[in-house]
């Protein structure tokens with residue numbers, strides 16, 4: 001393949017055709033590529049040598065920043081020592097060490113970790129564990145799964161079935177059967193420009209009672225929600241909403257799954273949203289920040305009774321209790337990356353740092369309120385979204401143009417969804433860099449006015 005060298009000393013292929021890029025407008029990207037060569041701390045280096053400020057932690061995942069020495073060294077050492085070990089009927093020590101660390105990190109008795117390689121796999125795993133749990137307990141009629149409109153739970157068939165983003169679902173047939181959705185919680189009319197949790201909307205959790213009345217609780221296995229809806233454009237839950245959802249699920253014996261693929265590992269200034277909100281789910285799905293994005297990995301945290309029910313159901317110790325797992329579950333490189341990432345979070349106090357920065361982040365973000373076409377701003381922890389009105393008749397295009405201009409003209413990476421700009425910087429961000437992010441984003445918004 002022909003290549004040429006650019007300023008960042010990286011060989012760039014001349015032919016971009018063969019890579020069918022995920023969740024990307026392939027045609028336009030290939031006309032005007034946004035190519036990244038390196039990353040360090042808060043910055044990417046583009047192939048032309050420009051420093052690009054990372055306002056998105058990559059894809060909501062590089063919570064410790066980029067190229068962090070402890071994580072890099074741990075992965076380098078691990079690949080030389082043990083490149084692979086199977087996790088079916090064999091294992092390696094770091095898998096157990098990591099599981100114990102996670103059991104200590106997640107609140108209450110979320111004491112067991114099932115390892116996956118992504119958020120999507122974590123979601124499918126959690127849904128399967130929920131079904132298996134009820135079946136083992138003799139409540140095998142509990143098969144219905146309930147998600148929420150506009151929810152994002154990855155791209156497996158389980159995840160898109162309980163998910164609620166229409167474009168992710170509409171192409172792919174009948175999906176899982178027996179799935180319902182709660183209403184989403186965005187109410188711009190009542191809650192626009194809320195700082196932190198919106199006041200209105202806790203009663204939307206009561207819609208679950210209607211689904212119980214319709215189907216009967218004896219047919220419902222689990223409810224899955226993102227405690228803060230992320231990918232749709234940062235919807236913090238209305239005050240009291242998650243507590244109500246927990247009360248109703250508990251009353252009816254329905255498992256509550258928090259999808260914490262974004263909110264886990266410090267994004268809200270705590271190890272998890274479950275801890276942040278003081279609401280105890282039965283299962284938690286995670287990925288992304290677990291390894292700070294360095295090696296693909298996910299983990300499903302299960303409460304003790306769920307694990308014990310499934311594993312304890314088999315009297316014969318030589319029988320496999322759960323027929324589920326991935327070739328790369330607890331991959332040694334991922335475990336090494338995760339352990340070093342957790343060390344980095346702890347040694348540098350990054351969760352606490354995120355909590356301390358959150359008020360500054362909030363005020364800085366809301367300073368964009370008077371920028372042109374801004375119709376809502378939402379924030380929680382170190383997550384933020386600026387929603388713009390669409391160009392007339394062209395939904396999504398204003399934000400798309402904003403993303404391109406941000407990268408090419410303002411040297412900043414932002415994430416877009418619909419006409420919303422979403423931001424989630426690495427937790428190492430400084431106040432000066434928060435100011436820089438807002439200044440650049442204001443410039444971007446003005447440039448697409």
Ligand SMILES: Cc1ncc(COP(=O)(O)O)c(C=O)c1O
Nearest residue numbers: 118119120152153154259261262
């Ligand atoms: C809440 C949530 N669940 C699941 C996923 C899917 O994760 P992955 O892309 O690693 O499969 C994401 C990804 O953004 C997510 O935000």
